[in-house]
Amino acid sequence: MYLMNDRQRDVLSAVHDFVSNEIEPEANYRNHHGIFSDEIYRKLVQYHYHSLIIDRSYDGASLDLVSAMLILNRIAYSDASLAHLLETNNFGFYLPVQIFGTEQQKETYLLKAARSGEIGTIAFTEAEKTPSTVAVKCGNGYKINGSKTMVTCADIAKYALLYCKLDEQDAMFIIDLKSPGIAIGKNEHTMGLNSIHIADLTITDLELTEAELLSAPGKGQEIIKRSMEIMRISNAAVALGIAQRAFDEALSYAKLRRMDDTVTLFDMQAVKYELAVLKAELDMLHTETFNTAHLFDCRIDQQMLFSSITKYVVTEKAKEIVDKSFQYFGGSAYIKGTTIERSYRDIRIFTIIGGVSEMLKWSISRYL
Numbered sequence: 001m002y003l004m005n006d007r008q009r010d011v012l013s014a015v016h017d018f019v020s021n022e023i024e025p026e027a028n029y030r031n032h033h034g035i036f037s038d039e040i041y042r043k044l045v046q047y048h049y050h051s052l053i054i055d056r057s058y059d060g061a062s063l064d065l066v067s068a069m070l071i072l073n074r075i076a077y078s079d080a081s082l083a084h085l086l087e088t089n090n091f092g093f094y095l096p097v098q099i100f101g102t103e104q105q106k107e108t109y110l111l112k113a114a115r116s117g118e119i120g121t122i123a124f125t126e127a128e129k130t131p132s133t134v135a136v137k138c139g140n141g142y143k144i145n146g147s148k149t150m151v152t153c154a155d156i157a158k159y160a161l162l163y164c165k166l167d168e169q170d171a172m173f174i175i176d177l178k179s180p181g182i183a184i185g186k187n188e189h190t191m192g193l194n195s196i197h198i199a200d201l202t203i204t205d206l207e208l209t210e211a212e213l214l215s216a217p218g219k220g221q222e223i224i225k226r227s228m229e230i231m232r233i234s235n236a237a238v239a240l241g242i243a244q245r246a247f248d249e250a251l252s253y254a255k256l257r258r259m260d261d262t263v264t265l266f267d268m269q270a271v272k273y274e275l276a277v278l279k280a281e282l283d284m285l286h287t288e289t290f291n292t293a294h295l296f297d298c299r300i301d302q303q304m305l306f307s308s309i310t311k312y313v314v315t316e317k318a319k320e321i322v323d324k325s326f327q328y329f330g331g332s333a334y335i336k337g338t339t340i341e342r343s344y345r346d347i348r349i350f351t352i353i354g355g356v357s358e359m360l361k362w363s364i365s366r367y368l
């Protein structure tokens with residue numbers, strides 16, 4: 001178990017109270033019916049949970065990374081959809097703008113956006129592996145054509161980072177999703193994370209100026225890398241929250257479920273021992289996740305190596321823990337609308353987004 005300092009304990013206590021009162025009560029209902037609650041999102045903004053590690057000068061919470069991950073982990077325990085929205089906004093949009101943006105860009109896309117709680121997302125995935133979204137230099141600006149797929153919160157986000165090819169290089173642009181030239185596709189019916197949505201973008205003759213280019217031509221991959229280094233830890237923190245919840249649900253159920261007049265499921269030694277193993281594994285994943293966040297707070301080298309290891313180990317094991325927890329419920333877990341059924345669906349994507357597990361192995365192998 002990672003040992004928190006007093007400040008981090010206070011942060012956790014505040015988020016725990018907030019989530020218990022505001023997020024937990026209707027979480028299953030919202031997820032089952034695919035409802036995004038703007039009212040809850042506005043409250044998350046009041047707590048600065050949308051700008052966790054952004055500097056105070058840009059209206060961020062200016063937290064250390066351990067505290068940020070504690071918050072996302074606790075929110076994911078009750079509602080992984082909201083946690084995923086927040087990690088995308090925090091580390092997929094706001095953070096790259098803070099690291100790579102000009103003062104003018106930070107004023108518009110960070111300070112003003114954070115103050116009003118505008119959501120930002122990131123668009124790099126394409127249907128085909130060879131990127132086809134192309135920016136062409138056009139007078140003093142650029143013209144962009146192409147398409148992106150599976151963009152988190154494309155329906156409610158105001159801004160996105162858009163990854164493009166530019167001549168022989170790549171580039172990242174900041175786009176306003178309401179601009180003419182951008183068509184947002186229908187919300188997909190996803191397997192999990194149902195209280196937020198993903199959708200495709202079609203970009204046709206989108207005209208942008210130099211002021212909307214983030215950093216410089218040739219910097220696109222570097223921007224994605226810096227975003228992913230942090231996003232991989234947050235994917236781990238969110239997956240861990242889902243697994244912790246599934247385990248707690250299973251433990252409570254096992255203690256109540258009577259197998260006959262004398263014993264509960266939990267009284268059976270095989271069950272009790274396996275639950276003990278799951279508890280031990282969760283403890284180990286907790287240490288791994290928050291220790292890596294702490295190492296980032298200490299500004300270690302080789303950040304991509306450490307975040308890739310953490311994401312790989314935690315998300316793969318969390319998926320296994322949710323699956324085992326699901327099993328204790330028997331057939332009742334298979335009926336839609338319960339928390340355990342939601343955990344089972346929500347966890348599946350975390351070995352895919354932020355880098356599929358196979359790619360993480362490749363990432364780690366480069367340091368061998």
Ligand SMILES: Cc1cc2nc3c(=O)[nH]c(=O)nc-3n(C[C@H](O)[C@H](O)[C@H](O)COP(=O)(O)OP(=O)(O)OC[C@H]3O[C@@H](n4cnc5c(N)ncnc54)[C@H](O)[C@@H]3O)c2cc1C
Pocket residue numbers: 088121122123124125126149150151152190193198349352353354355356358359362
């Ligand atoms: C809920 C959700 C939210 C998302 N949000 C966003 C978003 O906000 N922005 C965005 O741009 N995208 C987003 N995506 C897309 C997501 O990032 C991609 O699905 C993910 O990166 C995997 O890419 P892919 O689907 O093209 O799969 P591929 O890269 O084609 O991989 C498919 C499979 O091929 C194998 N494979 C891939 N690479 C390797 C390798 N190097 N070695 C061995 N085997 C390999 C693996 O088995 C892998 O699962 C989202 C997707 C979902 C479902």
